[in-house]
Amino acid sequence: LKLQGCDAGFLDGRDGILAADQLLYNGAYHCSIMTAFARRGMGYDAVQGSANSVTDQISGFSTVQSILTLTQSVQQQLEGLNVTYTNTVKAGVCSGLTNYLLTDTLPTNVTYVSGGTYNAATRVVSFPVNINAGQTQTYAFTVQVNNGSYFPPANLLDEQVTTAGIPAGWATSLSVGSDNFVVSSAQSHSAPNSFFGVNSVGASDFRIATTNPIAMGAAPPTFTFWGNYNTEDGWDGGVVEISTNAGATWLDLGAQMTENGYNGSMGTGSNNPLGGRSAFTGNSNGWKKTTVSLLPFANQNALFRFRAASDDNTSAIGWYVDDILLQSRAQVNMRSSLFNSSNVRVQVKDTFTIIIQNAGCTPVTVTSQPNNANACAGTNATFTVVA
Structure with missing residues (x-):
């Protein structure tokens, strides 16, 4: 029990047993334990989802890792x-x-x-x-x-949130609750402001999105942003989404995050509209830079949005987002x-x-003969030339 942590899910329990086997028996029974779990859908390819939810798991029966x-x-x-x-x-x-x-x-x-x-x-x-x-x-x-x-590098989107209100090129919307993203000066990665979505005490689902599609090109840009969040861990949080059909449908970008991606998931038991989804949740303990690969969206026009959601109880601070950058570079x-x-x-x-960039090389030509210098065996001599 000490090895599986608090509020454990099924895979947490499996991993705790495996860890105990490693500590007590040097992993002698690892494969037998994994085979038993795999028969019950908890193989290497299983996905636990949130330990607080009974509906977001994916069974896996593989013993091959x-x-x-x-x-x-x-x-x-x-x-x-x-x-x-x-x-x-x-x-x-x-x-x-x-x-x-x-x-x-x-x-x-x-x-x-x-x-x-x-x-x-x-x-x-x-x-x-x-x-x-x-x-x-x-x-x-x-x-x-x-x-x-x-x-040369080109910024397709460089949002540092310098205005007092929602800047041009962005729009907010909501589907549940009354809270929404605002511009805040309480926290920022680069002064003076950031986007902020409060962690509501009631159920909520609200977004801030780009309004103008951005061409990804054959070599899509790198998408980065800085986030600072403190939400009810495992229940409330935020996600990042992309649309390539003018906002008709949206796709979660979690699978494309290559640096500081989602750290958990949101439970399904308390009416969170995004319950069961992976998300930024809990406490980031300061600003963290997230990097997203957009390779799967080559040659498409894309919109981007940040989406916050909460369940129907227990509020916290919320989610700050700043320095949103889409940079195309070689x-x-x-x-x-x-x-x-x-x-x-x-x-x-x-x-x-x-x-x-390879600026090329220029051949060097010595234009003057250096002066003679005397040196004994084992010592150094210095010559100066003008090229």
């Missing part, structure tokens, strides 16, 4: 130079990975150099994955950043996908390499 990571040799690179990307795949201790496939889709601003099997027609580098239980294997490939791929957007033997994608990883 895979862990995929993607790293790059440099964080930024000059045009014309190479970048090496390394996929690391680790199999769980209970079962190996047989007939899995790892693929990396190359964007058009790079050229394949080496590694894996390259299909020029689809621009996909692939690796067969067959590793034993508990084994880790790396799969590397190298690309060259194309000359001419650099362009970068290599690399996506890796791991498929199982049934050709079902089980994991995906994204990474970004910033492209630096």
Whole structure:
């Protein structure tokens, strides 16, 4: 019980038992425990959802675990130079990975150099994955950043909330309750203001959204914002959504968050209109920057909105949002996908390499002969030339 935490859900309980096995028996019974849980829908692929809800779980029966990571040799690179990307795949201790496939889709601003099997027609580098239980294997490939791929950064949206009222290009709306987003000077990441949605004492659902669609282009911009929230943990919170059909329907962006994404979910038992959904909930303990990959929305026009919701009891402070930025910049957007033997994608990883402009090199010509200098063996001499 000490290992599973308070207010535990079924998967929390499972993980607590696994942790006890690791501490007491060095994991000797890990696979037997996982097999028993997997038979009951609590395998590695199960999703608990909120520990406070009985309706948002997803059953999973798999005893096969895979862990995929993607790293790059440099964080930024000059045009014309190479970048090496390394996929690391680790199999769980209970079962190996047989007939899995790892693929990396190359964007058009790079050229394949080496590694894996390259299909020029689809621009996909692939690796067969067959590793034993508990084994880790790396799969590397190298690309060259194309000359001419650099362009100056451009801000498609840069909202720092400097006005006293809701700024142009934004609109608020609500469907439940009477509270709504406002401009507040009580907290801000960059002075003087931020958007603020109060954590209501009653049920609520309100939003602030962009009003003008933004073209994502073939290489979508990076979406970042800063959030500072303190809500009733596990019951009230906020989500971020995107629309690519002029606001007719909205899609949650949680799955696309690559930095400081949702930290929990909201319960369904007290009339929260967004009950059961993953969200920013609880206390962020200050400002945190969230980064969102918009790769799936290439060549579409998009609206964005922040949406806050609460149940019918227990208020808190709320959610501050500031420094909302959509920035298009020259970068290599690399996506890796791991498929199982049934050709079902089980994991995906994204990474970004910033492209630096190559200003070119100028040949150096020595225009004057340096003066002679005397030096003894083992000592240094300094010569100065003018180029």
